[in-house]
Amino acid sequence: MNPTLTAPRPATRRNRRAGVRLLSIAVLLALWQLAASATRNPSFIPSPRAVWDQLVLTSTVHDGIRGYSGHLLVEHLGTSLRRILIGSALGVVAGLALGVVMGTVPWIRLVVEPLVTFVRALPPLAYFSLLIIWFGIDETPKLWLLTIAALPPVAVATASAVYAAPTGLVEAARALGATRWSVTRDVVLPSALPEIFTGVRLAVGIAYSSVVAAETINGVPGIGGMVRDAQRYLQTDVVVLGLFAIGFSGLLIDALLRAAENRLIPWRGRA
Amino acid sequence: MPSPDTRSPDRLPSPDHVLSPDGAAAVEVRDVEHVYGRGAGAVAALGPLSLTVPEGAFLVLVGASGCGKSTLLRLVAGFEPPTSGTVRIGGVEPVPGRGAGVVFQQPRLFPWKTAGGNVELALRYAGVPRRERLDRVRELLGRVGLHDVADRRIWQLSGGQQQRVAIARALAAGDPLLLLDEPFAALDALTRERLQEDLRKVSAETGRTSVFVTHSVDEAVFLGSRVVVLTARPGRIALDVEVGLPRTGLEPDELRGLPEYAALRAEIGHAVRSAA
Numbered sequence: 374m375n376p377t378l379t380a381p382r383p384a385t386r387r388n389r390r391a392g393v394r395l396l397s398i399a400v401l402l403a404l405w406q407l408a409a410s411a412t413r414n415p416s417f418i419p420s421p422r423a424v425w426d427q428l429v430l431t432s433t434v435h436d437g438i439r440g441y442s443g444h445l446l447v448e449h450l451g452t453s454l455r456r457i458l459i460g461s462a463l464g465v466v467a468g469l470a471l472g473v474v475m476g477t478v479p480w481i482r483l484v485v486e487p488l489v490t491f492v493r494a495l496p497p498l499a500y501f502s503l504l505i506i507w508f509g510i511d512e513t514p515k516l517w518l519l520t521i522a523a524l525p526p527v528a529v530a531t532a533s534a535v536y537a538a539p540t541g542l543v544e545a546a547r548a549l550g551a552t553r554w555s556v557t558r559d560v561v562l563p564s565a566l567p568e569i570f571t572g573v574r575l576a577v578g579i580a581y582s583s584v585v586a587a588e589t590i591n592g593v594p595g596i597g598g599m600v601r602d603a604q605r606y607l608q609t610d611v612v613v614l615g616l617f618a619i620g621f622s623g624l625l626i627d628a629l630l631r632a633a634e635n636r637l638i639p640w641r642g643r644a
Numbered sequence: 645m646p647s648p649d650t651r652s653p654d655r656l657p658s659p660d661h662v663l664s665p666d667g668a669a670a671v672e673v674r675d676v677e678h679v680y681g682r683g684a685g686a687v688a689a690l691g692p693l694s695l696t697v698p699e700g701a702f703l704v705l706v707g708a709s710g711c712g713k714s715t716l717l718r719l720v721a722g723f724e725p726p727t728s729g730t731v732r733i734g735g736v737e738p739v740p741g742r743g744a745g746v747v748f749q750q751p752r753l754f755p756w757k758t759a760g761g762n763v764e765l766a767l768r769y770a771g772v773p774r775r776e777r778l779d780r781v782r783e784l785l786g787r788v789g790l791h792d793v794a795d796r797r798i799w800q801l802s803g804g805q806q807q808r809v810a811i812a813r814a815l816a817a818g819d820p821l822l823l824l825d826e827p828f829a830a831l832d833a834l835t836r837e838r839l840q841e842d843l844r845k846v847s848a849e850t851g852r853t854s855v856f857v858t859h860s861v862d863e864a865v866f867l868g869s870r871v872v873v874l875t876a877r878p879g880r881i882a883l884d885v886e887v888g889l890p891r892t893g894l895e896p897d898e899l900r901g902l903p904e905y906a907a908l909r910a911e912i913g914h915a916v917r918s919a920a
Contacts, residue, residue, distance in 0.1 A: 541752050542752055542754060544740075544752075545746070545748065545752040546754075546765075547740040548721060548723075548741055548744070548746040549741055549766045549769050549813065549816075550740075550742065550766075550770060551741060551769050560754065563754070563756040564756075638756075639797065640755035640756055640797070643799040
């Protein structure tokens with residue numbers, strides 16, 4: 374029977390999709406196990422079992438040692454997430470403000486846009502050294518790094534959306550007696566919201582990928598610091614565990630942002 | 645002569661109806677010319693043209709596409725100043741949001757607001773206190789024939805309903821003047837007729853001065869207390885007639901059945917064709 378000819382009920386289709394996903398994960402795990410067994414070198418490819426054991430070890434207190442490097446895995450992850458949250462929040466707020474100004478005042482856009490594009494093109498690790506020199510090795514340079522990394526995508530998305538605000542709606546608002554500020558608040562910003570949100574998701578993604586770089590120096594606690602230490606002692610299973618922790622929490626956060634987007638912008642694609 | 649019914653003292657007074665003293669000119673357009681662009685690419689869109697709309701009139705501007713009728717409306721709304729000449733609303737230079745409500749060809753509703761939210765926003769800009777707004781929103785939507793849609797999202801409304809919300813929103817501020825730029829052009833025939841009838845009713849109820857742009861001759865005769873036909877670009881006045889038909893008391897079909905209705909339709913239709 375040709376499956377494309379039958380239209381299964383949505384629930385059935387969902388079950389089938391979940392089944393396919395589970396199957397693909399199982400296949401990947403099997404391939405991983407196979408590769409680990411074939412190479413027989415846990416420092417090169419640790420087995421799934423070894424990574425699982427590390428998950429248990431780093432999440433518990435054993436022989437008087439707390440997790441890894443004195444912190445539980447969730448504490449490493451929590452510290453990194455906190456840095457991401459603060460850094461991208463600052464970057465988003467600053468990018469939003471800058472974007473609105475850039476989109477509204479042409480000459481500011483002219484002056485600032487090349488700078489923003491320049492910073493956007495730099496890999497965050499490239500300016501981290503400068504931030505270390507300026508701000509030391511504690512929290513400050515890390516937060517600066519994430520803020521600077523998160524700012525450009527939001528600023529660029531906001532600026533272009535604000536600049537291209539639908540003239541018809543702006544005119545309608547003016548005809549209702551809206552002041553300049555009311556037009557910005559009630560028409561320009563809401564109409565830019567879908568693009569701003571895309572910028573925010575991009576910014577959080579960049580902050581995510583930069584946090585590991587930010588934690589290469591004095592990064593414990595922190596998931597990047599943990600991975601860095603483990604690499605130094607050739608604890609490959611911990612490195613892989615750290616990768617999983619970063620990857621899964623990243624997926625989770627993107628899903629949350631997507632859910633927020635659907636709630637906040639119900640008109641997206643409909644008007 | 646504007647029809648006397650709209651201004652008779654026994655008409656129900658509406659709370660937002662503002663009358664200026666002694667039937668002063670609501671709109672005054674004097675020697676207006678408008679040119680888009682500059683130099684070799686400049687296009688003369690309008691004029692020279694002079695026009696006075698008295699308080700309480702329902703003026704319909706008719707003409708072929710591109711004759712500058714929408715341009716004239718934009719000048720009256722204050723969206724742009726005329727290249728030369730003067731436009732006055734109630735004696736002062738027009739500023740968007742002061743003195744005139746505008747309904748566009750597309751509803752131009754804010755999709756991030758509900759139907760009621762769109763009207764509420766207009767009330768907020770008009771300075772209506774928060775606690776009064778909810779009742780006023782319901783009243784305004786009711787006046788354009790909408791009930792129980794205040795909480796609906798814009799995309800849940802039909803095209804006709806959206807345009808009704810847009811009219812309610814334009815009425816919300818209580819401006820003495822209402823400007824409508826081909827508001828029914830994008831609707832299907834049946835919906836268009838319904839909205840024409842309801843707008844006629846609303847206009848009779850509120851006695852508001854209106855300027856309505858259309859390219860439909862029938863719409864012009866049906867709605868207008870006065871019809872002005874514009875020539876092809878640059879638009880000038882080709883014909884200016886008072887419609888002496890009764891503004892209230894007749895069913896739409898009775899109105900359309902009057903011999904005077906047919907005569908006006910023929911006269912205006914002829915003027916539109918020969919002006920184009």
